Amino acid sequence: MSDPTKQIDLLVVDNIQTFVGQFHILEGVTVTVPKGSITVMLGRNGAGKTTTIKSILGLTPPQEGRVVFNGMEIQGKRAFNIANLGIGYVPEHRAIFRSLSVLENLKLAERKKGDFDRHSEFVFGLFPDLKRLYKLPGNHLSGGQQQMLAVARALVPDNKLLLIDEPSEGLAPILIQQMMEAIKALSETTTVLLVEQNFIMASQLAERYTIIDDGKSVKSGLMEDLVHDSELIHHYLGASIKTREELEKAHES
Amino acid sequence: MTEKPITMEPVTKKTTISSLINRERGFLIFIAIMILFPFVMNWITGTGLNEGITKFWQGQFITFFIMAVFAMSYDLLIGYGGILSFGHAASFGGGAYAFALLMKHWAPNFMSQYRILIGSLDITQTIVLIFVFLIVLLVSILIGLLFAATSIRLKGTYFAMLTLAIGQALFILIKATDFHEWTGADEGLHGVPLPVWLNPTQNRLTVYFITLVFLFGSYLLMKRMTNSPTGHVVVANRENEDRMRMIGYNPVSFRTVAFVISSVFAGVAGALYSIWNMSATPNMLSAVTTVDALIMTILGGMGTLIGPIIGAGISQVIQQFFYTWFGARWPLVFGLLFMLIVIFLPYGIVGTWRLKRLDIKEGWHRFVGLFKIQKDQS
Numbered sequence: 001m002s003d004p005t006k007q008i009d010l011l012v013v014d015n016i017q018t019f020v021g022q023f024h025i026l027e028g029v030t031v032t033v034p035k036g037s038i039t040v041m042l043g044r045n046g047a048g049k050t051t052t053i054k055s056i057l058g059l060t061p062p063q064e065g066r067v068v069f070n071g072m073e074i075q076g077k078r079a080f081n082i083a084n085l086g087i088g089y090v091p092e093h094r095a096i097f098r099s100l101s102v103l104e105n106l107k108l109a110e111r112k113k114g115d116f117d118r119h120s121e122f123v124f125g126l127f128p129d130l131k132r133l134y135k136l137p138g139n140h141l142s143g144g145q146q147q148m149l150a151v152a153r154a155l156v157p158d159n160k161l162l163l164i165d166e167p168s169e170g171l172a173p174i175l176i177q178q179m180m181e182a183i184k185a186l187s188e189t190t191t192v193l194l195v196e197q198n199f200i201m202a203s204q205l206a207e208r209y210t211i212i213d214d215g216k217s218v219k220s221g222l223m224e225d226l227v228h229d230s231e232l233i234h235h236y237l238g239a240s241i242k243t244r245e246e247l248e249k250a251h252e253s
Numbered sequence: 254m255t256e257k258p259i260t261m262e263p264v265t266k267k268t269t270i271s272s273l274i275n276r277e278r279g280f281l282i283f284i285a286i287m288i289l290f291p292f293v294m295n296w297i298t299g300t301g302l303n304e305g306i307t308k309f310w311q312g313q314f315i316t317f318f319i320m321a322v323f324a325m326s327y328d329l330l331i332g333y334g335g336i337l338s339f340g341h342a343a344s345f346g347g348g349a350y351a352f353a354l355l356m357k358h359w360a361p362n363f364m365s366q367y368r369i370l371i372g373s374l375d376i377t378q379t380i381v382l383i384f385v386f387l388i389v390l391l392v393s394i395l396i397g398l399l400f401a402a403t404s405i406r407l408k409g410t411y412f413a414m415l416t417l418a419i420g421q422a423l424f425i426l427i428k429a430t431d432f433h434e435w436t437g438a439d440e441g442l443h444g445v446p447l448p449v450w451l452n453p454t455q456n457r458l459t460v461y462f463i464t465l466v467f468l469f470g471s472y473l474l475m476k477r478m479t480n481s482p483t484g485h486v487v488v489a490n491r492e493n494e495d496r497m498r499m500i501g502y503n504p505v506s507f508r509t510v511a512f513v514i515s516s517v518f519a520g521v522a523g524a525l526y527s528i529w530n531m532s533a534t535p536n537m538l539s540a541v542t543t544v545d546a547l548i549m550t551i552l553g554g555m556g557t558l559i560g561p562i563i564g565a566g567i568s569q570v571i572q573q574f575f576y577t578w579f580g581a582r583w584p585l586v587f588g589l590l591f592m593l594i595v596i597f598l599p600y601g602i603v604g605t606w607r608l609k610r611l612d613i614k615e616g617w618h619r620f621v622g623l624f625k626i627q628k629d630q631s
Contacts, residue, residue: 057499059495059498059499078498078503079495079498079499080497080498080499080501080502080503080504081501083498083499083500083501084501088500089499089500091496091499095493095496097488097489097492097493097496098492099488099492100485100488100489104485107482107485108482108485108486108489108500109500110482111501153500157501
C-alpha cells in the first residue's frame with residue numbers, strides 16, 4: 001500500500017456530535033475512509049458504532065461536526081438524498097423486505113433503470129444461493145440468506161461507498177467465510193466502511209481501523225499495527241478478543 | 254446432495270392474454286357468470302330484463318360491484334400501503350357529490366344554452382358527462398392529496414385520528430344548512446338528472462354492465478399497479494420506512510401516490526353510486542361508510558384485492574338476508590359473526606386460504622423431496 005497520506009479520502013467524519021432523543025450518544029467521532037480501502041470501526045457494544053453510521057446517512061442527523069462525502073458536506077441533508085449520492089447501507093439484523101421476493105428486493109434497490117441487469121452477474125456470482133432462491137419471499141429465507149440479500153441489495157446500484165454493519169452477526173462459521181470473501185471481492189470496486197465485532201474477520205479484511213469507545217473515537221491507524229498491539233486491543237475491545245499472535249500460539253499448543 | 258444447474262427465467266415476463274387467463278381464472282369465471290346472470294335469471298323466471306325479480310337482483314349486484322371497488326381502493330391503502338385512514342369515505346362521498354352537484358346545478362343550464370354537434374349528431378350530453386367525470390377525478394385527486402399531506406408528519410394512531418377528524422369535518426360541511434340551496438344539507442341531493450340511457454330505473458341493464466365493466470377494469474388495473482415496481486415500493490414502505498430512506502426512496506412521495514390512486518378509484522365508485530341511486534347523501538361521507546369498507550376488506554383479507562370483492566359480496570348478502578331474519582337487530586348478529594371470523598380467520602377469507610395453500614404446497618415438496626434423496630442413496 002502506498003503512503004496513506006497521499007490517498008484521497010472518500011469519506012471524512014469530522015468530530016460529530018449526535019443526540020438520540022435526550023441522550024448524547026456521540027461526543028466527538030472522527031473517522032476517515034480513504035478511497036478504495038476497507039476501514040473498520042471497532043468497539044464494545046453500545047460504543048456508538050451504529051449511531052456513527054446512521055449519522056453519516058442522516059437517519060440520526062448529527063447536531064455538530066461535519067460529514068464530507070466525495071468533497072461535499074452532507075450533514076443535515078435528508079436521508080434518501082444522502083443515499084442517492086452513492087452510499088449503500090447494509091444494516092444489522094438482516095434488514096430486508098420480508099413480504100417481497102428476493103428478486104423484488106434486489107430490483108427495489110435500482111437507482112437507475114438497468115442497474116440490476118448490469119450487476120446481476122456480479123451479485124449472483126458472490127451469492128449463488130440468491131440466484132437459486134430468487135423467487136422466494138424474504139420471510140422464507142434463512143438468517144444467513146437474508147444477510148446475503150441485504151448485502152446484495154447494496155450492490156445493485158452504483159455505490160461509491162458501502163456502510164456495512166455487523167455482517168457476521170449470528171452467522172454460521174462457514175457463512176462468515178463466504179461473507180468475508182464477498183466483502184473482499186466487492187471492495188475491489190467499492191470503498192467500504194465496516195462495523196464488526198468479530199476481530200478475526202475485521203483484522204483479515206480491513207486495512208485501517210478506528211476504535212470507538214463511549215461515543216468518542218479514541219484511536220485510528222493501520223490494521224497491521226493494531227494486530228500486534230495486544231494491550232490496546234484488551235483495553236478497548238475487551239478481554240475476550242485475542243490478537244492474532246495469541247491465537248496462533250493457542251493453535252500451536 | 255447435488256444441485257441441479259439453475260437457469261433463471263427472464264426477469265420481465267410479458268403479460269399475454271393466455272397468462273392473464275391462467276392467473277386470474279377465478280376472477281374471470283366470476284365476471285363471466287355476472288355477464289350471464291341477468292339473461293339466465295330472465296330465462297329461468299320468465300320476467301323481463303327490466304322488470305320484477307330480475308331487475309331487483311341487478312340492483313343488488315350493482316351495489317355490490319360499486320362497493321367492491323370502494324373496498325378494493327381501501328385495500329390499496331390499508332393492505333398494500335399499510336395506511337390506516339378513517340377518512341376514506343371522503344373520497345367516495347366527494348366523488349358522488351362532485352358528480353351530483355354538477356349534474357344538478359351546472360349541466361341543465363349548460364345544455365339549455367349550448368349544443369355541441371358533430372355534423373348533425375348532438376353530442377352535448379356525452380361531452381357533459383365526460384367533463385363531469387373529469388371533475389370527479391380532479392376532486393378525488395385533491396382529496397387524496399389532502400390526506401397525503403396530513404400523513405407527512407403524523408403516524409399511526411395520531412394519523413388515524415386526524416383522518417377521522419378531516420372526514421367528519423367534510424361530513425359536517427356537506428350537512429351544513431348554510432349550503433342547503435346547493436347540497437340539500439341533511440337530505441342530500443335527490444333526483445339527479447341523468448340521460449335516459451343511463452337512468453337506472455329505465456335502463457337498469459346498462460347501469461349493471463357499466464358498473465360490472467368498472468369492477469373488471471378496476472381490478473385488473475389495481476392488480477397491475479400492485480405488481481409494478483412502484484407497487485413494490487409502496488409495499489416496502491409499509492414494512493419499514495427507514496429502510497426505504499436508506500436505499501434512497503422518499504417514503505412521503507410514494508405514500509402520496511398510494512393516497513391519490515386509492516382516492517381516484519373511490520371517487521369514481523362514489524360517482525357511479527350516485528348514478529345508481531340518482532342521489533348523493535351525507536351518509537356516503539360519514540365514518541360509517543369507511544368502516545363498511547374496512548369490514549369488507551378485513552372479512553375478505555387485506556392486501557389481496559380479491560378479498561375485498563368477496564367481503565363486499567358477503568356484506569351485501571348479509572345485509573339483505575339478516576334484515577329479514579333478525580329485523581332491526583341484524584347488526585348485532587353481524588357483529589358477532591364478524592368477531593368470530595376475525596378470531597378464526599385472522600387474515601380474512603382469502604388471506605387465510607392463501608396461507609394454508611402455501612403450507613400444503615411446501616409440505617408436498619418436502620414429501621416429494623424425501624423420496625428423491627432416498628433414490629440417490631440407493
